[in-house]
Structures are given as structure tokens and as C-alpha cells.
Amino acid sequence: MLKDITIGQYFPGDSPIHRMDSRVKIVLNILFVVVLFIGRNFYALGLCAIFVMLVYALSGIRYSLILKSLRPILPLIIFTGLLNLFFIKSTLEDESPIFEWYFLKIYPEGAYTSVFMIVRIVSLIIGMSLLTYTTSPITLTDAIEALLSPLKKIKFPSHELAMMMTIALRYIPILIEETDRIMSAQKARGATLDSGGLHKRAKALIPIMIPLFVSAFKHANELAMAMECRCYTGGEGRTRLRQLKTSYVDYIAILVMLCIVGGVIAINVMT
């Protein structure tokens, strides 16, 4: 069913990871990505992978969700893996391929890079999905607003951007539910949505898209009216209900992350 779609789904909890300031979480996440790409060998990468797994354990999110978050990018992982596997040639002239079949040749370097890239991508996705799993979308946009607020100096509408994101996120479940209901209603009238050729299927979408657009516009209208009734004029002078606060958990997290950065750089230098 449509409801099962997860778009950056949040799993409520009370772990130290959940309690972290979302601004810190975003910054550390970016740092983590950078570190992943700085790491030049398996030792560095292994450190990152172990680290992200430990954070996962700490967050109390079930491990089966890792697989779920990886499923959409599985094709990309396979593609990257295969490409690296077959197309990386040995830098040494006299080294022979470890596997040869017609034009397909696998060199040790290719196998190495292939596995390396896969581990890197998987760690990347796991790290990123951890952010959305443990942070509610609302605080996430608050954090984005806070992080973008220095740009206000050059007239960048960071508050408006965050507000739009908040509204969009807020309405995703509502529109999904609405789609679900309209689909059910049309199915009850005998509409077939999942059979026939491309043309027929596209046509079958009309009875769903039109009511959906009508209701989306209606929602937008009502929301705009409601916001205006409460004198919403934008970000100027607006205070907030949820203050983002850093606490000792964040300082520990920053410290740990710095250790990882230091560790990776050290490994890079030493090997």
C-alpha cells in the first residue's frame, strides 16, 4: 500500500542519538561523508564503517532497517561494483588478470576498488539514513534554517525556505492518504490501475490525478488563509516554540567525530 512508502522516515525514540541537537547532527553527518571520502584505504574505511554501526546500535534503530534503506540504491551499488570490477586495469604492466573470460578481465586492483567503493557507498547511505531515522522532519528543517541563517546577510530567504520544506513535509502524509482514498474510491468503481499497456495505464491515472490536484489546491488555499488569519508575515522577528539546544551529548558526539577524523587522517598518513 502507498502508506508503506518511507520518505526519510522518522522512528521516534529516546536514545542519545535522538536527543542530539539536530544542527550538530547535520554538521557531523556532513563531516562523516567528507571523512568517508578522505579515507584512502580499508583501514580508514573500516574505522568509519565500524563507527557508523556502533552509532546505529546506540540509536536503538533495528538493523533490518539498514537493508530497507539500501534497497532503493541497490542498482547503483551493483552498477558501481561491476564497473570498477571490470574496467580498472592494473597499473603494473606485467601483472596478469586474476580472472579472464573473453573480453572480461579482472585485475586485483579492480576487485579491490570495487569492494572499496561498495563499502564506501553503503556506509554513506547508512550514515545519511541514520540522520532521518532519528530526527523528526520538523526539527530537521529547523536545523536547516538555523544553519542557513548566516546567508540572510546576502538576502537569502532561509526562513521561507525552511517553512516551505516544513509545509511540504507536513503534507506528504496527508496527500498520500488522500491518494490512497481516491484510489480506493475509483477502484470501488471498477477502475483498473495496474494492468494494460502504457497508454491505458497513463489514462487510468486521470481519475486519480484530477481529484488529487483539486484537493491539493484546496488544502493550499485553506492553509494560506489560516496562516494569514494568524498574522503570519514571514521570518522577521519570529520566535520559535522549539528552541534548538546543544547539550553534553552533542559535545561528546563532536569529540568522538573529531577522533574519527583524526584517526582516518592518521591512518592515511601512516600507510
Next chain:
Amino acid sequence: METKVIESKNLTYKYSVGTPFEVTAVNNISFTVEKGNFIGIIGHTGSGKSTLMQHLNGLLKQTSGEVWINGRDIRGKGVNIREVRFEVGLVFQYSEHQLFEETVFKDIAFGPRNMGLSDKQIEERVRRAAKFMGVHDSWLERSPFDLSGGQKRRVALAGVIAMEPQILILDEPAAGLDPRGRDKVLEFISDYHKKAGITVILVSHSMEDIVKYAGRVLVLNKGGIFCYEDTEKVFTRADEITEIGLGVPQITRLTERLRSMGVDLGNDVYTVERATERILALISKKAGDSCRE
């Protein structure tokens, strides 16, 4: 012997299985509906009414249990679920949201067209359904989006009735309408029930609407059946019904109050007509008593 058209056996449905949000919406529900009945399903918000009715035409697939329509398991082998949907017409809450065609006529024709009928049959059915639901001929060539809320609702209802289902299930068909629109819609439905001789299930949380039209009431509470009885008998348990958060008709509340003050009109009063009858009877009896003194 009356024939069973709907039979639900130990029906259970859970939302979001395997996530922290797992909820049992419908819990082990078994009931049967006989042909030609007018059943009211009533329950508090979140009692599983809407979920239950979406099982009756196979829109939702139960977690466990069975649904039998016209003597066959709708999830059984060789059963075309689309055909079941043509037998069981389902009208959703705020059904006017499903309108999408350019004209009212085309929208009502959507269902019959999906059934693969000929143009002539479609035209016939559209006109018949429109008439049943009080949709004027002059509206048929207009855009459904130009109509008022109550008119749109009637068009949407006609869209389902045009499929001429043997079982008609309506989820809050009168919700959000003004009192007159409400009465109109319900009258049209009740009329259609009598004339077409079909089975109707009316889902609502308004006791007044249910008692006025339904012969039998299924009361749901927290996903399970609280009771399933003739409308007559349901209100003998007025106290318990109030306890699970459902209102009883105003007139029933009034008679309860009268009883506590020493005037007993009986515990099966749920329409104003019956209350009038009882009160008159009581008065004439009292008058007779005082004459004899």
C-alpha cells in the same frame, strides 16, 4: 430461509505490520448480513468502521480471517476481485472528492463504463441513478466542480448506484452536509433500498440517522463487535452505549431522564413517534385511573 449475502469470519486487520506503528484496526470480527437488510454500523472514531467496510469489497486484504460475499470467499481461487466490486458498491466518506470528469454525466458513467456495458445501457443506468439521487437532468452536462457540496455528494452517490450493486455500503454519506442536505441524501438512499430491494450498510456515528433507517445495528468498539442486534433492542442498553462514547438519540435520553423521575415509558424508545404514542397511552391510562377514584 433468508440468504446470507455478507459473511465475515474472524476478520482481523493490522496496519503497518512490523513497524513501531502497528495497530490492530479490526479485531476478530464475525457477522452475517441477510439479503435485503438495512444494516447500520456505528462506532466511535477509530473503532474500525471504515477499515471493516473496505474489506467487504476487497480493497483491503485482511491479515487473517475470511470475507464471503454471495456465498463465495472473495480471496478464494478463481474469484475476480473486480467482479466482487461490481456486486458491492462502496461509497466513501466525502465521496464528492472522487469526482473528476468534465461533465456530471461522464462521471456517473465511469463505473458502468468500467463494467464494459454498451453505450445505450450506460445512458439508461446514468439516467436512472441520477433520478434516484435527485440529480436534475439539467446538471448532467455541467461540470461537477460547478455544483454545490450537497449536489456533488449526490452525483458521487449516483456514480456508485449507476453500477447497480446488490450490496451498497455507505460511509458517512451525509457527513458535512447541512440538515436539509443530510435528510435528502438519506431519504434518497432509503428510497433506493426499498425500490431496488438491495442490501444496504450505512456506516455512521450519528445514532439518529441509524435508528431512523436501519433495521439492525452493529455497534463497534475498539475494533471489536460490541453488539449486533435489531435496532429495537440496541437501546435497551443505552447506558453501556453511552459509556463507550456513543451518543443515544435525544429522545432516548429524554425517556431515561423521565424514568429516573418516576415516569416509565419503556426502554425501547428511540423515535419521537414512539415516545408520543407511549406518553399518550400513559396519559389516557392516568386519566382512566383518576376517573375510577
